[in-house]
Amino acid sequence: MSETPPFAVQIVPVTPFQQNCSLIRAPSGKAAVVDPGGEPDKIMAAAKKMDADIIKIWLTHGHLDHAGAAEEIKRRTGAPIEGPHKEETFWLNQIRESWRKFGIEDGEDCTPDRWLEDGDTLDLDGVEFKVAHTPGHTPGHVIIYNEAARLAFVGDVLFAGSIGRTDFPRGDHQTLIASITGKLWPLGDDMRFVPGHGPMSTFGRERQANPFVADSVTGYAGVKASAAPSAPPTGKRWM
Ligand SMILES: [Zn+2]
Numbered sequence: 001m002s003e004t005p006p007f008a009v010q011i012v013p014v015t016p017f018q019q020n021c022s023l024i025r026a027p028s029g030k031a032a033v034v035d036p037g038g039e040p041d042k043i044m045a046a047a048k049k050m051d052a053d054i055i056k057i058w059l060t061h062g063h064l065d066h067a068g069a070a071e072e073i074k075r076r077t078g079a080p081i082e083g084p085h086k087e088e089t090f091w092l093n094q095i096r097e098s099w100r101k102f103g104i105e106d107g108e109d110c111t112p113d114r115w116l117e118d119g120d121t122l123d124l125d126g127v128e129f130k131v132a133h134t135p136g137h138t139p140g141h142v143i144i145y146n147e148a149a150r151l152a153f154v155g156d157v158l159f160a161g162s163i164g165r166t167d168f169p170r171g172d173h174q175t176l177i178a179s180i181t182g183k184l185w186p187l188g189d190d191m192r193f194v195p196g197h198g199p200m201s202t203f204g205r206e207r208q209a210n211p212f213v214a215d216s217v218t219g220y221a222g223v224k225a226s227a228a229p230s231a232p233p234t235g236k237r238w239m
């Protein structure tokens with residue numbers, strides 16, 4: 001039995017932070033863009049090249065590199081902005097100011113058309129994605145995933161070999177670890193994920209080898225946590 005894949009994905013790194021903006025194209029050609037953080041021309045060109053018509057804008061969280069071009073993409077496509085969770089309001093309201101702190105005059109504050117809650121469903125022209133609320137990096141962070149395709153867009157919750165920063169206002173390390181073990185791991189070891197930065201991986205690989213959240217560190221699923229490592233884990237932890 002052969003099945004047509006439910007959608008195609010293209011990753012378009014944007015901004016000086018090389019944030020993994022993703023285009024998700026349904027077989028109909030309708031598409032969602034996840035985390036358009038900047039470089040709207042580059043995103044629109046990539047969409048055109050894959051013959052994709054953007055009808056949804058989905059945000060994992062309110063950081064400048066993830067949401068900075070959301071309003072501009074909305075103006076160009078008419079697509080509504082869905083997500084993140086409403087606890088991200090304070091981040092979405094300081095996108096322009098945040099870019100200025102990096103000396104960059106770009107990006108725009110953002111007002112979503114729809115806030116997301118844990119357990120919500122997103123629709124891309126008949127293809128269904130699910131939402132989980134995953135605070136810790138930021139309080140209103142969400143992940144977006146498709147169970148059938150075994151693929152998740154996790155923003156800055158988890159990276160290949162690392163996890164998101166928690167030193168921002170309202171960031172919290174223990175909350176982030178709880179989001180990862182409580183919301184991500186139960187989706188299954190074979191779930192592949194697109195992180196907000198860097199290469200893709202699977203939850204299973206991170207449960208084995210990620211120095212921050214391997215089972216041997218968290219004690220997840222009854223694995224005995226080893227003694228605290230002599231040196232703190234290293235790994236690039238992104239904005
Ligand atoms: Zn980021």
Ligand SMILES: [Zn+2]
Binds near residue numbers: 137156239
């Ligand atoms: Zn972030």
